[in-house]
Amino acid sequence: MSQQRIMAPPQPHLNQQIPMSPMQNQQHMPPQNLPPQGHVQNQQVRLMGPPPPPVQRPMFAPQQYMTGPTPPNPNMGPPPQQQNIPLSRTLPPQQPQQPHMQHHQPMQQGRMAPPPSPGYVSNANQTQMIRPMGAPIQQNGPGTPNQSLKRPQMQSTMSPMNKTIVTNNAPISMNTAPQITAKSNKKKKLADKILPQKVRDLVPESQAYMDLLAFERKLDFTITRKRLDIQEAIKRPMKQKRKLRIFISNTFYPGKPQLESENAENTAGDLTTVPSWELRVEGRLLDDQNASKPEQNKMKRKFSSFFKSLVIELDKDLYGPDNHLVEWHRTTNTAETDGFQVKRPGDKNVKCTILLLLDYQPLQFKLDSRLARLLGIHTQTRPMIINALWQYIKTHKLQDAHEREFINCDKYLEQIFNCNRMRFGEIPSRLTPLLNPADPIVINHLIGVESGGEINKKTACYDIEVEIDDQLKQQMNNFFLSTGNQQEIQNLDNKIHETVDTINELKTNREFLLSFANDPQKFIQKWLISQMRDLKVITDQVGNPEEERKSDFFYQAWTQEAVCRYFYGKVQQKRAELEQALGIRNS
Numbered sequence: 001m002s003q004q005r006i007m008a009p010p011q012p013h014l015n016q017q018i019p020m021s022p023m024q025n026q027q028h029m030p031p032q033n034l035p036p037q038g039h040v041q042n043q044q045v046r047l048m049g050p051p052p053p054p055v056q057r058p059m060f061a062p063q064q065y066m067t068g069p070t071p072p073n074p075n076m077g078p079p080p081q082q083q084n085i086p087l088s089r090t091l092p093p094q095q096p097q098q099p100h101m102q103h104h105q106p107m108q109q110g111r112m113a114p115p116p117s118p119g120y121v122s123n124a125n126q127t128q129m130i131r132p133m134g135a136p137i138q139q140n141g142p143g144t145p146n147q148s149l150k151r152p153q154m155q156s157t158m159s160p161m162n163k164t165i166v167t168n169n170a171p172i173s174m175n176t177a178p179q180i181t182a183k184s185n186k187k188k189k190l191a192d193k194i195l196p197q198k199v200r201d202l203v204p205e206s207q208a209y210m211d212l213l214a215f216e217r218k219l220d221f222t223i224t225r226k227r228l229d230i231q232e233a234i235k236r237p238m239k240q241k242r243k244l245r246i247f248i249s250n251t252f253y254p255g256k257p258q259l260e261s262e263n264a265e266n267t268a269g270d271l272t273t274v275p276s277w278e279l280r281v282e283g284r285l286l287d288d289q290n291a292s293k294p295e296q297n298k299m300k301r302k303f304s305s306f307f308k309s310l311v312i313e314l315d316k317d318l319y320g321p322d323n324h325l326v327e328w329h330r331t332t333n334t335a336e337t338d339g340f341q342v343k344r345p346g347d348k349n350v351k352c353t354i355l356l357l358l359d360y361q362p363l364q365f366k367l368d369s370r371l372a373r374l375l376g377i378h379t380q381t382r383p384m385i386i387n388a389l390w391q392y393i394k395t396h397k398l399q400d401a402h403e404r405e406f407i408n409c410d411k412y413l414e415q416i417f418n419c420n421r422m423r424f425g426e427i428p429s430r431l432t433p434l435l436n437p438a439d440p441i442v443i444n445h446l447i448g449v450e451s452g453g454e455i456n457k458k459t460a461c462y463d464i465e466v467e468i469d470d471q472l473k474q475q476m477n478n479f480f481l482s483t484g485n486q487q488e489i490q491n492l493d494n495k496i497h498e499t500v501d502t503i504n505e506l507k508t509n510r511e512f513l514l515s516f517a518n519d520p521q522k523f524i525q526k527w528l529i530s531q532m533r534d535l536k537v538i539t540d541q542v543g544n545p546e547e548e549r550k551s552d553f554f555y556q557a558w559t560q561e562a563v564c565r566y567f568y569g570k571v572q573q574k575r576a577e578l579e580q581a582l583g584i585r586n587s
Contacts, residue, residue: 192497199507230476237362237381238470244306246283248354249459250447253277254347275347277447279312281354282339285468302336304328306466308359309440312342314352319344330359350447357440358466365435370416379438386427399424 193213200206255275283303304310312326326342344350366372366379375388393399393407400406400421407413407427409420417430441464450456516523547553 193500195500195503196507198511199503227480230479234473234476234480238473239467240470241465242468243286243463244283244466245286246281246356246443246462246464247459248443248445248462249280249282249457250445251278251280251455251457252347252449253455274345275449276343276345277350277449279342279344279352279445279447280339281310281312281341285466286463301468303339304330304334304337306359307356309355309357310340311355311440312340312352313355314344315350318346318348318350347449349449352445352447354443354445355440356443356464358438360438360467364438366438368416368434368436370412371434374412374416382428382431382435385431385435389427389431 195206195210200210253276255273283306285301308330310328314324314326316324318324328340360381362381364379364381365385367375367377367385372378375385375392377385377388380388396410398408398410398413400408405423405425407422407424409417409422414420416434422430443462445460448456448458
C-alpha cells in the first residue's frame with residue numbers, strides 16, 4: 001500500500017515562526033485519540049480528524065482550517081525531523097462556530113465537484129487548498145462568493161456638491177459615472193428636454209418653454225407625416241398634361257435667270273437656278289397661364305425632346321423609292337434641336353405625311369380593340385390598364401366568393417382572354433399579347449408651289465397633348481436634398497439639451513444645500529450613510545454594517561491574527577519583489 005504525506009516544503013531562510021497566543025497554541029495542538037494522518041487506505045487520504053467547533057470570524061471569508069505537525073504513524077518508521085514550516089504554507093485553524101453562522105458542508109455524493117485549481121492537493125474524495133499567507137481566499141464551493149482576507153484601506157475625500165469620491169487613482173463621480181456611459185454617442189430624446197416638475201413650480205415662467213416644446217412636438221409630427229407622403233408621391237410618376245403646338249411651314253424658291261460674267265467670251269445665253277422648296281417642322285409648349293415667368297423659363301424644352309422618332313414621307317412618284325423618306329430616330333448621343341428642316345428641288349405641289357412618335361415616360365401601350373372598348377382606354381401605361389381592369393372586375397363582382405384569388409370571367413372577358421376563370425396573378429401575363437406599341441401621330445400636309453416668280457411661305461399649326469414632369473416633383477426632390485436647415489436645428493437642439501442639463505444640476509445643488517440648511521444634523525447623518533453605501537459599492541466590500549458600526553467589533557480576538565496575516569503578507573510580497581530584482585530563486 002502506498003503512503004502519502006501532505007506537508008509544505010521547508011524554507012531554510014525562514015528560521016523563526018510567528019509567535020502565537022496561548023489560545024491559538026491550544027487550537028493548533030493536534031486532537032487526541034485520533035487515527036494517524038497520512039495513512040492511505042482504500043485510495044483515500046485522511047488529512048485530519050473531525051474538526052473542533054469553529055469560532056465566528058466576522059469580515060472574513062468562510063472558515064479555513066490550519067493543521068499542526070503531522071502525528072507519527074505507527075505503521076511507519078520514526079517520523080522525520082520536524083521542520084519549521086512557515087505560516088504561509090499552513091491553513092488557518094478552525095474556530096468554534098456560532099449558532100447563527102452556516103457551517104460549510106462537504107459536497108454531497110453524486111454532485112459534480114469543481115476541478116481543482118492550482119495550489120490544491122486533490123484525490124478522489126477530498127480537495128484542500130494550500131495557499132500563501134496574505135493571499136485572497138478563493139472558495140469554489142456553491143453559493144460562496146469570492147472574498148478577500150485583507151481589508152483594503154483607501155484614502156478618500158468627498159465633494160458635497162457633486163458627491164464625488166476622490167481615490168488614490170482617479171476621481172469617481174457617483175452621479176455622473178452612469179450618465180457618461182449612457183450619453184456616449186446616443187441621440188438625444190425629446191424627454192431630455194422636459195423640465196422637472198419642481199423646476200416648473202419654482203420658476204412659473206418655465207411654463208412658456210413647455211408650451212413651445214409641446215408645439216414643437218406637434219410640428220415635428222406634422223412635418224414627418226408630410227415627408228412620408230412626399231416620399232411615397234415621388235416614387236409614383238407625376239405627369240402634367242400640356243399642349244404642344246407644332247408649326248409646319250413650307251417655302252417655295254422659284255428659279256431665277258443668272259447672267260454669265262461680262263468678261264466671258266463667245267458665250268451668250270441665260271442660265272436659270274433650279275426651283276426648290278423647304279419644309280420646316282417646329283414646335284413649342286404653350287405657356288401655362290397659372291405659372292409664373294421664372295417657372296415658364298425652367299419648363300422650356302427642345303422640340304425634339306418630346307419625340308422618339310420623326311419620319312417625313314414624300315410623294316414616291318415624284319422623288320422615287322430611294323429619296324422619298326426622311327427619318328430621324330433618337331439615340332443615346334442625340335443632340336436636342338428646336339426643329340427639323342427638309343429641302344428638295346421641285347416646282348410642283350407635293351403631298352407629304354409626317355409621322356411623330358411620342359417619347360412616353362413611362363412607356364404606354366395601345367390596347368386591343370375589344371379590350372379598349374370594354375375599359376374605355378385607348379393608350380395607357382401598364383399599371384393604369386391593370387387598375388382599370390381591376391375596377392371593372394370589382395364593379396361587376398367577378399371575384400370568386402370563396403377563392404378570392406380567382407376571377408370568374410363574364411362573356412366579354414371570356415372572349416378576350418379565352419378562358420372562363422383565371423387567377424388574379426395571371427392578369428399581367430395574359431395582358432401582354434393584348435398590348436401593342438402606341439400609334440404615332442400622323443399629319444398630312446400639302447407643300448404648295450405657286451408660280452409667280454416670288455418667294456411664297458405657308459404655315460400650318462397643329463396642337464397635340466404631351467405629358468411632362470410635374471414641377472412639384474422637382475420641388476419635392478429639392479426639399480429632401482436640402483440639409484442646410486437640419487444642421488442649424490441640430491445645433492439649437494444641442495444648446496437646449498445643454499441648458500436643461502445645467503438646470504437639472506443646479507436643481508440638485510439647490511436641494512442639496514437646502515436640505516443641509518433645514519436640518520444640518522439629520523442631513524450629515526443621511527449623507528454619511530449614503531456615501532458609505534456608495535463607497536462599499538465601488539470597493540466591492542462585503543461586511544456586517546450592524547456590527548461594524550460598534551467600536552467593540554474591532555477589539556475582538558480575530559483582529560490580532562488579521563494584523564499578523566496582513567503584515568506577513570506584505571513582508572512576503574516585498575521579499576518576492578526583492579528576490580525578483582536580485583535574480584534569486586528559491587531552491
